[in-house]
Amino acid sequence: MPVDVTVTATLIVTGSIAAGASNLMTAPTVTIGTAQSDQAGYWNQPPLYTGSASGVLTHATCSVNQSNVGVTLPTADTHNFATGIGSVAWPQSFALSLSCSAGAKVLITLTDSVNPANRSTTLQLTADSTAKGIGIQLLNSDSTLVAFGADSAAPGNPNQWTIGASPNGTLQIPMTARYVRTGTVSPGTVKALATFTMSYQ
Secondary structure, eight states, X not given: OOOOOOOOOOOOOOSOOOSEEOOOEEEEEEOOEEOOTTSSSOEEXXXXXXXXEOXXXXXXXXXXXXXXXXXXXXXXXXXXXXXXXXXXXXXXXXXXXXXEOTTOEEEEEEEESXXXXXXXXXXXXXXXXXXEEEEEEEEOTTSOBOOOOOSOOSTTOTTOEEEEXXXXXXXXXXXXXXXXXXXXXEOSOOOOOEEEEEEEO
């Protein structure tokens, strides 16, 4: 009578663990032997399983110190954008704060919550915003405009950028928000929303 046998491979810690791609690991040979109650000895069969396994190990993740970061920009006048489309005004500094363990390379992707498919450098305003011709831009600590990507921690995610090595403690990510003119300006309220996704490699 045929018998179904299931083999499960399990990783076992044998020493200190470092992040990154593991070396090729040889899986043990698994052999099944059968015996009959009226005969001595075993009826040995070819190995049931033998092979190799590989994988990627990651460091422990950081935890977010605040679930929401609100940034209030000063009130701007339409004349602040008189130089035309692309003119900016009232940069306001803020920071994302995380608690980390040392040893990982930290990367981040920001996503436009109003339009997750947005891959530009300008956040789309929420539906309840009443101003026209204005958007919000974000800059990183190098004063580089942040382009938005998908809400994903996958390595190489579009517009993902590197923060650096994780500290053993608080990690501050300095940023700046500012207005940008995108079209014909009319006064009103301005609100934009973004999320951030961390990646550890």
